[in-house]
Amino acid sequence: MNLPQNHPSVKxxxxxxxxxxxxxxxxxxxxxxxxxxxxxxxxxxxxxxxxLIWQPILRGIILNVRPxxxxxxxxxxxxxxxxxxxxxxKAQAEKLQQRLPDADVRYAMRYGEPSIERQxxxxxxxxxxxxLVAPLYxxxxxxxxxxxxxxxxxxxxxxxxxxxIRTLPAYHDDPAYIEAVAQSLREGLAALDFEPxxxxxxxxxxxxxTLHLGDPYHCHCQKSARLxxxxxxxxxxxxxxxxxxxxxxxxxSTDATLERLAHEGRKKVAIFAPGFxxxxxxxxxELAMQGQEQFEEAGGERYAYIPCLNDGEPGMDMLETLVxxxxxxxx
Numbered sequence: 050m051n052l053p054q055n056h057p058s059v060k061x062x063x064x065x066x067x068x069x070x071x072x073x074x075x076x077x078x079x080x081x082x083x084x085x086x087x088x089x090x091x092x093x094x095x096x097x098x099x100x101l102i103w104q105p106i107l108r109g110i111i112l113n114v115r116p117x118x119x120x121x122x123x124x125x126x127x128x129x130x131x132x133x134x135x136x137x138x139k140a141q142a143e144k145l146q147q148r149l150p151d152a153d154v155r156y157a158m159r160y161g162e163p164s165i166e167r168q169x170x171x172x173x174x175x176x177x178x179x180x181l182v183a184p185l186y187x188x189x190x191x192x193x194x195x196x197x198x199x200x201x202x203x204x205x206x207x208x209x210x211x212x213x214i215r216t217l218p219a220y221h222d223d224p225a226y227i228e229a230v231a232q233s234l235r236e237g238l239a240a241l242d243f244e245p246x247x248x249x250x251x252x253x254x255x256x257x258x259t260l261h262l263g264d265p266y267h268c269h270c271q272k273s274a275r276l277x278x279x280x281x282x283x284x285x286x287x288x289x290x291x292x293x294x295x296x297x298x299x300x301x302s303t304d305a306t307l308e309r310l311a312h313e314g315r316k317k318v319a320i321f322a323p324g325f326x327x328x329x330x331x332x333x334x335e336l337a338m339q340g341q342e343q344f345e346e347a348g349g350e351r352y353a354y355i356p357c358l359n360d361g362e363p364g365m366d367m368l369e370t371l372v373x374x375x376x377x378x379x380x
Contacts (some may be wrong), residue, residue, distance in 0.1 A: 060176030060243040063378045065153040065374055067168055069184045069197050070144050072160030072359075073132040077123035082116040082267045089160040094196040096198065097256075119193055137327035138185075141368065147370045151380055153177050159197050166204045172212070179213045179379050182379035183372060185326035187226055188269035189219035191257060217375055221269040222276055227359055229367035230323050231280035237355030238281075238319060245319040245353070249303070250274045251336060252324040254289035257297040267299055273323055286310075288321075291331050298318055303336070304343050312349035318344060321355040326364070341359070 072089065074081040090107055099177040123132065130136050142156035153175065157168040165182075172180055198216060205211050220226045238245065252270045263356060273289065279287045290303035290350045293362045301309075303320075320340060336368055337354035342372075344352045358364025373380070 060174075062178045063153055064151070064376065065155070065172040066145065066149065067165070067172065067179030067182050068138065068145070068154070068156040068368075069182060070134060070156070071163050071193070072140045072159060072339075073134045073329070074120075074123060074166060075131075075161065077120050077127045077195075077272055078134075079116040079120045079225075082120045082123065083112050085161050086116060086119070087112055092160075092192075092196055094199065095192045095257075098326070122334045123330055125348040126330060127337065132329070133333055134263035134327055134329035136239040137357075137359045141185075141327065141365070144360050144365050145368055145372065149364065149380070151374065152376070158306075160201060165197070165200045167225045168219060169201070169204050170208075171211070171214075175209070177212055181215045181217065181372065181375050181379075183375070185323070186327070187219065188221045188252070188273060188324055191259065191264050194219060215375055219265075219269060220371055221273045225275045225367045225370040225373065227273070227280055229363040230246035230321075231277055232363045233358055233361065234277070234281055234321055234355060237321065237353075241315050241319065241353050243351045243353075245317050245351075246315045247318045248283055249288055249306060249318060249320040250277065250285045250318055251288050251290045251303045251322050251340075253322075253331065254292050254298045254302070256294075257299055260299065268288035272325065277323060288329050290335060303340065307340055307344045307349070308347040312345055314373065316349055317351040318349060319353045319355055322357055329357050332357060 072085065074085040087107070087243065091104070093100070096103055128136050136158045138158075142154050146152075146154040151225065153172060155163075155168050157163050157171060159165065170181065170329040182201050184194045186193040201214065201216070205214065231245055238248075255264065255266050274285050274287045286306060288301050288303040289299040292298045292302055307318070320336055322336060325332055325360045332354070340354065341352040358367070
């Protein structure tokens with residue numbers, strides 16, 4: 050049978066794993082941040098304000114004001130090989146590839162590069178006829194997990210020959226996740242030269258209305274914190290960071306919590322971010338830097354930020370466990 054010259058060659062079938070995180074600018078510059086924010090804040094899952102109202106605000110105000118400030122913050126935490134989120138996400142994919150030699154493991158960003166669309170097309174072209182898409186958000190939210198699945202769907206809709214797709218569900222209460230974060234937290238606390246009077250679990254914030262619209266995110270955060278507290282045998286204070294805009298967000302906020310604890314006489318605190326799979330701007334600049342300044346200015350004396358799982362052994366053990374489970378029957 051003679052095939053057309055443009056007919057795709059049939060590769061040996063293989064299984065693919067695509068780890069997906071939020072995204073990052075390509076450089077700590079206002080122009081790069083502007084491109085990233087335009088894509089991120091134009092997602093209807095992220096900002097649920099009608100486009101006719103929101104887009105003039107976004108294009109007329111936010112994209113003209115915020116990129117310069119955000120770029121300066123990114124510059125504070127930028128690494129030799131790129132943003133922390135990109136560096137650690139790449140490292141996670143590389144280490145998981147070593148643990149899963151029979152699979153094709155890659156990573157993608159929901160916003161920015163490498164995009165989900167680009168990676169899915171590349172994996173299909175390289176023979177992946179079965180792909181597990183793994184959004185690395187422990188707690189489910191429409192603004193995180195769902196928008197990844199939306200983008201996968203949009204990409205598949207334009208493909209004539211689609212791969213079979215599985216998706217990693219939220220793992221906020223999975224024993225593998227709880228143990229990995231608990232182990233990281235125990236090790237982080239043991240390495241401190243002071244004993245914290247309070248330990249704060251800071252999750253990324255969401256508008257309060259999302260809770261009332263049925264988003265399970267707030268409940269997932271509460272359960273994660275409860276299980277982590279039980280695992281480490283210490284009470285945890287829950288807070289929500291990164292508020293944006295004037296609408297009411299989930300409370301209590303992390304900055305208000307730090308100020309409250311200092312005013313109540315707490316002099317020593319430790320903080321960690323169990324909702325983030327890798328360190329990024331929101332953890333390294335907002336929590337580790339801004340958080341310390343806020344706490345000390347309010348009267349606190351000792352402050353420690355405990356890093357995310359990143360590509361350390363506890364986190365990689367967790368990822369391997371979750372991914373192998375979802376690949377059951379494929380590998």
